[in-house]
Amino acid sequence: NGFESHSGFRDAFTRTFGRPPGRSENLDCVVVSWFESPLGPLVAAANNRGVCLLEFTDRRKLEYQFLTLKKLFSCAIVPGRNEHLNLLEKELEQYFAGHLRQFSVPLVYPGTPFQERVWNELLGIPYGQTRSYEDLARQIDAAGSQRAVGHANGLNRVAIVIPCHRVVNKDGKLGGYGGGLWRKQFLLDLEQGVRRLDSPSPREEA
Secondary structure (H helix, E strand, O other), X not given: OOOOOHHHHHHHHHHHHOOOOOOOOOOOOEEEEEEOOOOOOEEEEEOOOOEEEEEEOOOOOHHHHHHHHHHHHOOOEEEOOOXXXXXXXXXXXXXHOOOOOOOOOOEOOOOXXXXXXXXXXXXXXXXXXXXXXXXXXXXXXXXXXXXXXXXXXXXXXXXXXXXXXXXEOOOOOOOOOOOOHHHHHHHHHHHOOOOOOOOOOHHHHO
């Protein structure tokens, strides 16, 4: 999709929004930045209230996510940084180093009432633990709606920080993950202390 590298970021941005990227003095705009990580590059977005997007750059329909943000916040989306993205980058570095278990960066994640209930419940899953889709459905008083829970889980726009990777099938199998199952396994292993930052990813081992 073009967002995988710094050099391609400008072209991908122009293709999505129809104009070259630039900075905006509008404090209500959404700023977008590109981070490196042990699992590949990430793209993050934030407004003046908090982080509203964190996705792997090879995630399908990433352009759609940007257009969704533009519609949700009714504002310009421009490359740049703010205090929330600076804090996010710092906390991600600490997380991948195994030194951070709870993110403190402010988040903004508007959705339907049901989606927000699911995402709020995800934030309550402790580091190093998992829940099944059925567990999550019961915890939001929606027993039997695990399919809807799974769909809302997949629509989470703030990967890692809103830990949708901690939701698995009731038989313990990984289930789905928009960033790829190898990344989901890596994150769970990292949080459970069975993977070092410098150990190869499952994709590299294959």
